[in-house]
Amino acid sequence: MLDLQxxxxxxxxxxxxxxxxxxxxxxxxxxxxxxxxxxxxxSSRHLxxxxxxxxxxVMQAYEQLLAEGYIRGATGAGTFVNSLASxxxxxxxxxxxxxxxxxxxxxxxxxxxxxxRGGGNSQLILAPGIPELDTxxxxxxxxxxxxxxxxxxxxxxxYGQPQGYLSLRQALADYLRESRGxxxxxxxxxxxxxxxxxxxxVARLCLEPGDRVWVExxxxxxARGGFIxxxxxxxxxxxxxxxxIPDAQAAAPRLIYLTPSHQYPxxxxxxxxxxxxxxxxxxxxxxxxxxxxxxxxxxxEGRPLAAMQGLDPSGRVLYIGTxxxxxxxxxxxxxLVLPEHLVDSFCRYxxxxxxxxxxxxxxxxxxxxxxxxxxxHIRKMRQLYAARRDYLWQRLLPLVGxxxxxxxxxxxxxxxxxxxxxDDSALSQYLMTQGVGCRALSAHCLQSPARGLVMGxxxxxxxxxxxxxxxxxxxxxxxxxxx
Amino acid sequence: MLDLQxxxxxxxxxxxxxxxxxxxxxxxxxxxxxxxxxxxxxSSRHLxxxxxxxxxxVMQAYEQLLAEGYIRGATGAGTFVNSLASxxxxxxxxxxxxxxxxxxxxxxxxxxxxxxRGGGNSQLILAPGIPELDTxxxxxxxxxxxxxxxxxxxxxxxYGQPQGYLSLRQALADYLRESRGxxxxxxxxxxxxxxxxxxxxVARLCLEPGDRVWVExxxxxxARGGFIxxxxxxxxxxxxxxxxIPDAQAAAPRLIYLTPSHQYPxxxxxxxxxxxxxxxxxxxxxxxxxxxxxxxxxxxEGRPLAAMQGLDPSGRVLYIGTxxxxxxxxxxxxxLVLPEHLVDSFCRYxxxxxxxxxxxxxxxxxxxxxxxxxxxHIRKMRQLYAARRDYLWQRLLPLVGxxxxxxxxxxxxxxxxxxxxxDDSALSQYLMTQGVGCRALSAHCLQSPARGLVMGxxxxxxxxxxxxxxxxxxxxxxxxxxx
Numbered sequence: 001m002l003d004l005q006x007x008x009x010x011x012x013x014x015x016x017x018x019x020x021x022x023x024x025x026x027x028x029x030x031x032x033x034x035x036x037x038x039x040x041x042x043s044s045r046h047l048x049x050x051x052x053x054x055x056x057x058v059m060q061a062y063e064q065l066l067a068e069g070y071i072r073g074a075t076g077a078g079t080f081v082n083s084l085a086s087x088x089x090x091x092x093x094x095x096x097x098x099x100x101x102x103x104x105x106x107x108x109x110x111x112x113x114x115x116x117r118g119g120g121n122s123q124l125i126l127a128p129g130i131p132e133l134d135t136x137x138x139x140x141x142x143x144x145x146x147x148x149x150x151x152x153x154x155x156x157x158x159y160g161q162p163q164g165y166l167s168l169r170q171a172l173a174d175y176l177r178e179s180r181g182x183x184x185x186x187x188x189x190x191x192x193x194x195x196x197x198x199x200x201x202v203a204r205l206c207l208e209p210g211d212r213v214w215v216e217x218x219x220x221x222x223a224r225g226g227f228i229x230x231x232x233x234x235x236x237x238x239x240x241x242x243x244x245i246p247d248a249q250a251a252a253p254r255l256i257y258l259t260p261s262h263q264y265p266x267x268x269x270x271x272x273x274x275x276x277x278x279x280x281x282x283x284x285x286x287x288x289x290x291x292x293x294x295x296x297x298x299x300x301e302g303r304p305l306a307a308m309q310g311l312d313p314s315g316r317v318l319y320i321g322t323x324x325x326x327x328x329x330x331x332x333x334x335x336l337v338l339p340e341h342l343v344d345s346f347c348r349y350x351x352x353x354x355x356x357x358x359x360x361x362x363x364x365x366x367x368x369x370x371x372x373x374x375x376x377h378i379r380k381m382r383q384l385y386a387a388r389r390d391y392l393w394q395r396l397l398p399l400v401g402x403x404x405x406x407x408x409x410x411x412x413x414x415x416x417x418x419x420x421x422x423d424d425s426a427l428s429q430y431l432m433t434q435g436v437g438c439r440a441l442s443a444h445c446l447q448s449p450a451r452g453l454v455m456g457x458x459x460x461x462x463x464x465x466x467x468x469x470x471x472x473x474x475x476x477x478x479x480x481x482x483x
Numbered sequence: 484m485l486d487l488q489x490x491x492x493x494x495x496x497x498x499x500x501x502x503x504x505x506x507x508x509x510x511x512x513x514x515x516x517x518x519x520x521x522x523x524x525x526s527s528r529h530l531x532x533x534x535x536x537x538x539x540x541v542m543q544a545y546e547q548l549l550a551e552g553y554i555r556g557a558t559g560a561g562t563f564v565n566s567l568a569s570x571x572x573x574x575x576x577x578x579x580x581x582x583x584x585x586x587x588x589x590x591x592x593x594x595x596x597x598x599x600r601g602g603g604n605s606q607l608i609l610a611p612g613i614p615e616l617d618t619x620x621x622x623x624x625x626x627x628x629x630x631x632x633x634x635x636x637x638x639x640x641x642y643g644q645p646q647g648y649l650s651l652r653q654a655l656a657d658y659l660r661e662s663r664g665x666x667x668x669x670x671x672x673x674x675x676x677x678x679x680x681x682x683x684x685v686a687r688l689c690l691e692p693g694d695r696v697w698v699e700x701x702x703x704x705x706a707r708g709g710f711i712x713x714x715x716x717x718x719x720x721x722x723x724x725x726x727x728i729p730d731a732q733a734a735a736p737r738l739i740y741l742t743p744s745h746q747y748p749x750x751x752x753x754x755x756x757x758x759x760x761x762x763x764x765x766x767x768x769x770x771x772x773x774x775x776x777x778x779x780x781x782x783x784e785g786r787p788l789a790a791m792q793g794l795d796p797s798g799r800v801l802y803i804g805t806x807x808x809x810x811x812x813x814x815x816x817x818x819l820v821l822p823e824h825l826v827d828s829f830c831r832y833x834x835x836x837x838x839x840x841x842x843x844x845x846x847x848x849x850x851x852x853x854x855x856x857x858x859x860h861i862r863k864m865r866q867l868y869a870a871r872r873d874y875l876w877q878r879l880l881p882l883v884g885x886x887x888x889x890x891x892x893x894x895x896x897x898x899x900x901x902x903x904x905x906d907d908s909a910l911s912q913y914l915m916t917q918g919v920g921c922r923a924l925s926a927h928c929l930q931s932p933a934r935g936l937v938m939g940x941x942x943x944x945x946x947x948x949x950x951x952x953x954x955x956x957x958x959x960x961x962x963x964x965x966x
Binding site for chain 2: 016020027068069110114157162178206209226306311314315341350352355357360361
């Protein structure tokens with residue numbers, strides 16, 4: 001008979017029940033070979049008295065070990081350790097703990113993970129793309145969320161449709177038709193888990209590996225990553241103060257990705273003539289246009305230009321938007337507007353990805369939009385953000401000396417401060433350590449030599465803007481950031 | 484001067500403001516060429532009087548057209564239609580509306596979308612994998628969801644971490660250690676938007692295109708789709724009443740995917756010896772094991788075997804689970820447990836996919852687990868599902884004549900009724916039209932000749948089970964389903 005008592009640690013009072021502690025301890029001894037095959041365990045009565053615990057505790061532990069196949073036993077005949085699969089068991093907890101022998105990521109996996117950025121720090125100030133979160137009508141939102149869960153929770157608890165909840169698709173279609181001039185109905189809308197997922201879906205489903213894609217340069221980093229992850233070839237296209245410059249002489253792409261309402265990050269609004277020229281090129285080349293309308297709702301000068309999607313009746317323009325900026329980012333809801341003949345295929349593939357976004361959230365968002373709450377919130381935020389834009393711009397002017405280097409943006413949630421002589425990458429890394437989340441303009445560039453800081457104002461109070469600008473100012477004065 | 488009045492439709496009272504109706508009508512005439520470049524528009528005063536609307540309405544419409552570049556005007560000099568990008572504009576709304584000339588999905592897109600299943604019908608009865616939704620503690624859930632939104636909504640409103648909300652990762656790690664024998668802490672847990680996303684992430688990041696993957700045959704359809712979408716090669720592995728049969732002679736795979744707690748869909752529980760043999764093979768071949776523990780919480784006979792992940796200290800076993808079955812499917816939350824050195828790469832790639840799951844939902848789920856609500860709910864559901872399992876099984880026995888063809892499942896939410904002589908695919912399609920959501924066993928097969936019905940019981944009352952079984956019985960009696 002084994003001296004099991006000598007091998008076992010003392011049992012403790014705590015969250016883990018005693019029988020489970022005992023089970024785990026014996027199991028470990030079996031797995032690491034201290035209790036070899038066919039050794040006989042003490043009777044439950046004997047072990048209980050040795051350990052001064054109740055016999056019931058021991059019996060529960062033995063039962064679990066029996067159920068899992070670690071031991072065998074028959075009434076009266078005693079309880080024995082089973083011989084397990086192979087003698088390599090002992091190795092398992094000893095020799096092979098080193099990571100060196102483990103498989104790692106695949107080469108594809110290494111490449112894919114290097115494209116991503118990981119998580120941001122939500123405490124940083126002047127980070128681009130962050131809306132004001134204190135002013136969101138939280139009480140109303142809570143009421144809308146509760147409505148379904150109170151009235152008929154089951155109705156929205158089961159699996160839903162990959163295309164998205166019908167009421168939300170209807171509310172989005174109405175909103176996009178009326179506010180953005182998008183030609184669509186609910187059947188063309190696919191609700192996504194954020195705009196990034198929309199880019200991913202389009203890249204995988206509309207493009208072949210190796211296809212050429214026009215991207216703005218400077219341009220949106222997330223889109224670039226999404227395209228490269230889908231193994232397509234990026235063709236950087238120059239951008240001026242009005243946005244992407246169409247080039248009829250360039251090699252024909254399979255897709256043109258752009259942010260026509262408010263070029264990210266440089267801020268231009270694509271004029272009608274360029275929009276039409278691009279639609280014309282897309283028709284000649286029989287290629288797609290992917291219109292990313294990420295923050296078009298916040299326009300301060302002039303009225304918004306209607307979406308390109310509405311200009312092209314042939315259905316070549318795919319349209320992407322998000323609720324992250326007009327509601328809040330952690331909601332994780334975006335949308336695609338597609339020609340109807342593509343919708344079913346997108347939904348089928350979506351069922352392999354994440355199926356659909358949470359339904360209670362979708363339903364609440366639908367009512368938030370349909371009830372007019374969204375438009376009311378946007379109207380208020382447009383005023384607030386315009387004032388913050390003016391404030392940041394005024395504070396920056398003395399700093400950089402010239403309006404040429406920082407146009408007052410007509411729209412959006414950030415401005416683009418040009419600093420052509422500065423190593424913006426080193427600067428932004430330093431600013432990050434000081435709690436300031438401006439992004440380096442160069443990080444958005446492929447071939448463009450543009451340098452500067454992309455500075456968000458929408459989500460920050462005047463005192464935060466003051467603090468952020470002071471830190472930027474000190475950084476520029478104290479350290480040599482020249483390239 | 485043009486007779487604009489004759490071209491325009493009557494303005495209506497409704498949701499769309501009159502100025503916008505007018506703007507849209509004129510814009511359309513410009514885009515389709517009825518109003519050619521350089522034609523002069525009537526003055527706002529003149530048009531207002533013609534249309535019998537206020538002059539202000541006309542001025543607003545003109546302003547919008549000016550802002551968007553459709554017309555030009557100078558005070559006193561009149562208002563003119565702009566020449567737009569090209570003469571192909573006229574074509575846009577006329578000739579090219581045909582879908583035939585549009586680009587379609589890429590070949591990759593066609594292939595990917597064919598792998599998916601699209602949406603299910605949540606009204607069907609006897610569908611596998613659907614939990615009971617009426618008994619979920621909705622009031623408590625609502626309270627937990629409201630807590631954060633009431634107290635500190637802003638805190639959870641911004642972008643979060645791709646790895647998932649820390650409290651949820653902690654709660655999951657505690658739960659998995661204690662209830663499932665998984666060796667992990669919060670740093671190893673990645674919160675996913677459902678288990679399917681976990682499979683997708685592992686397939687893309689741990690496997691190279693062309694790598695060989697063992698899948699159970701019959702096996703889970705979603706996993707198979709996720710792997711094929713990542714361009715890997717499936718090696719179907721036979722399954723018996725105890726689950727996957729390890730084959731040391733087979734060509735070495737790069738990953739072994741399996742459902743050891745409760746083989747999907749045939750129901751076996753993988754014995755300890757096979758678990759250890761597989762871990763041993765994985766060590767020899769230096770390959771991954773992906774353990775999908777989708778419904779292990781519902782075990783009715785014996786105690787649950789601890790997870791394979793906990794048997795392998797070397798970190799070769801990646802572990803996937805979901806909250807869809809123990810909470811509710813539309814929540815869209817699942818998790819991965821990874822060796823720590825992989826976590827950062829997974830999170831970086833995740834930022835290109837959907838960034839993270841909604842934060843308020845994650846926070847509420849964290850408290851639901853940590854407060855013990857989850858375990859309490861599971862305990863209740865285990866009793867309920869055991870009774871429903873017995874009920875369905877009793878009702879089926881007379882129907883199929885033999886216990887051989889339908890083992891009473893030890894665990895889970897469905898049973899697997901063998902019908903070797905039946906065209907189960909045609910049968911299940913017919914049943915679908917009758918409101919019964921059983922799945923054909925053959926749909927889960929690659930090389931296996933198994934035929935039958937996968938029938939869910941967890942989410943259905945006894946009267947629903949009665950109705951479902953009657954429909955199945957009638958179908959089997961009335962129609963020849965022989966292959």
